[in-house]
Amino acid sequence: xxxxxxxxxxxxxxxxxxxxxxxxxxxxxxxxxxxxxxxxxxxxxxxxxxxxxxxxxxxxxxxxxxxxxxxxxxxxxxxxxxxxxxxxxxxxxxxxxxxxxxxxxxxxxxxxxxxxxxxxxxxxxxxxxxxxxxxxxxxxxxxxxxxxxxxxxxxxxxxxxxxxxxxxxxxxxxxxxxxxxxxxxxxxxxxxxxxxxxxxxxxxxxxxxxxxxxxxxxxxxxxxxxxxxxxxxxxxxxxxxxxxxxxxxxxxxxxxxxxxxxxxxxxxxxxxxxxxxxxxxxxxxxxxxxxxxxxxxxxxxxxxxxxxxxxxxxxxxxxxxxxxxxxxxxxxxxxxxxx
Numbered sequence: 001x002x003x004x005x006x007x008x009x010x011x012x013x014x015x016x017x018x019x020x021x022x023x024x025x026x027x028x029x030x031x032x033x034x035x036x037x038x039x040x041x042x043x044x045x046x047x048x049x050x051x052x053x054x055x056x057x058x059x060x061x062x063x064x065x066x067x068x069x070x071x072x073x074x075x076x077x078x079x080x081x082x083x084x085x086x087x088x089x090x091x092x093x094x095x096x097x098x099x100x101x102x103x104x105x106x107x108x109x110x111x112x113x114x115x116x117x118x119x120x121x122x123x124x125x126x127x128x129x130x131x132x133x134x135x136x137x138x139x140x141x142x143x144x145x146x147x148x149x150x151x152x153x154x155x156x157x158x159x160x161x162x163x164x165x166x167x168x169x170x171x172x173x174x175x176x177x178x179x180x181x182x183x184x185x186x187x188x189x190x191x192x193x194x195x196x197x198x199x200x201x202x203x204x205x206x207x208x209x210x211x212x213x214x215x216x217x218x219x220x221x222x223x224x225x226x227x228x229x230x231x232x233x234x235x236x237x238x239x240x241x242x243x244x245x246x247x248x249x250x251x252x253x254x255x256x257x258x259x260x261x262x263x264x265x266x267x268x269x270x271x272x273x274x275x276x277x278x279x280x281x282x283x284x285x286x287x288x289x290x291x292x293x294x295x296x297x298x299x300x301x302x303x304x305x306x307x308x309x310x311x312x313x314x315x316x317x318x319x320x321x322x323x324x325x326x327x328x329x330x331x332x333x334x335x336x337x338x339x
Contacts, residue, residue: 006323008074009330010312012037013289015079015266017299021047021057023064026302031065034072035309037333039065040079040135040299043089052092055129062130075337079133079181082122085152094125100138101152103165112168115155119172119180127177132336134173135229135266137166139182139216140189149194159215166216167223174226179336182220183229184268185255186244187213195232195274199243206237214259221261226336228255229266230293232274243274246284251292264332266295271304282311290322294329 015038018027030036047057062078069076081087085099097118103111119137126134141162142154155165170180186209193200204213220228230245238254239247245267255261267288270276275284285296285308298305316323 006313006316006326008034008072009326010309010316011035011072012074012330012333013295013312013326014038014305014308015040015077015295015297016305017042018045019300021045021061023061023068028068030305031068031076032071034074036069036076036305037074037330038077038079038133038295039069040081040297041089041131042081042299046090053090053094055093058090059129066130074334077132077333077336078130079135080126080131081135082126083136083138083153084118084122087153090125090129095121097122099152100155100165100169101142104142104156104158104161108161108164111161111165115165115168116172116175119169119174120176121172123173123176123178126173131178133179133181133227135181135183136173137169137180137182138184139163139166139220139228140184140187141212141216142189143212144190144192146192147189148192149196150189150191154189159212163216163219167219167225170220170223170225179226181227181229181266182217182225184231184233185217185228185265186231186235186238186250187217188231188233189213191233195243195268196272197274199232199234199274199278201234201236203236209235209237217255218259221255221259225263227264227266227295228261229268230288232268232272242279242287245270245275245293246279246287246291248291256292264294264336265292267293267297269297269299270308271299271301276301276304280307282307286311286315286322289325289329292325294332 011034047054084097173180191200239249244250281304
């Protein structure tokens with residue numbers, strides 16, 4: 001593999017965030033050089049007007065990002081967290097969707113229809129603006145009332161109900177032309193710690209995981225959901241040393257080999273303290289790719305983005321297995337782009 005091909009492949013694996021509601025020079029340079037394969041937008045990136053988000057300017061920004069990404073001859077993938085409830089980046093003038101837990105006590109068939117309609121509506125809005133991916137639905141099961149980060153973002157406290165509702169929502173997104181990404185594998189619903197701030201740890205048995213946390217993810221694998229996102233959580237029964245994102249036992253052993261998932265595996269944000277404060281972003285980037293992740297989210301810190309890029313280049317030159325893994329991951333990402 002040539003250095004230029006390696007650089008191109010690594011670029012597909014890094015999906016980045018940026019500051020502000022305009023494309024800055026540094027991010028433009030990264031995109032035009034092919035050193036990032038995707039961009040995720042947050043509230044800080046939304047052009048505003050008196051009614052909330054200026055949708056016209058947001059569509060223009062999305063187009064500008066796509067054009068910058070295309071300068072390198074590759075297609076940029078543009079994403080957002082548009083779950084509804086507490087995590088809906090684009091609000092007014094769009095309708096603010098209720099928390100997904102509002103579906104929990106609705107009859108299964110009614111909930112399935114309503115969730116799919118909501119997914120179709122959200123998907124149509126995102127597609128019209130120029131997005132490609134929605135980091136939704138949440139596949140976590142809401143089993144811990146003290147969970148500071150999931151809670152009412154989940155569809156239910158019943159794993160089968162989560163699977164039914166979340167997959168219906170995902171079908172709606174996909175009907176509208178938006179790729180769905182289920183999260184956070186293998187399950188963030190029972191933690192009492194926010195991985196943005198610290199490294200959560202769960203001591204559940206494998207039997208418990210199979211009966212609760214994994215149920216919606218098994219359904220997502222069977223439904224061939226195109227993307228799944230990992231959790232920065234240690235699951236002691238699987239790997240008591242590192243969180244799921246960095247664990248070969250979790251991502252490759254469980255998700256790929258046992259559960260048969262063939263889609264794109266995306267890390268949660270590598271800027272989160274669960275990763276950055278405990279493992280270092282450069283080393284963690286290599287570990288995540290070795291574990292089986294295909295995409296690394298680096299949502300804000302530009303130093304972290306460069307650390308990840310540099311560490312992957314170095315590791316690929318030192319270890320053929322890393323180079324092979326990068327090529328495999330890049331091929332999966334490229335396959336997301338319609339022919």
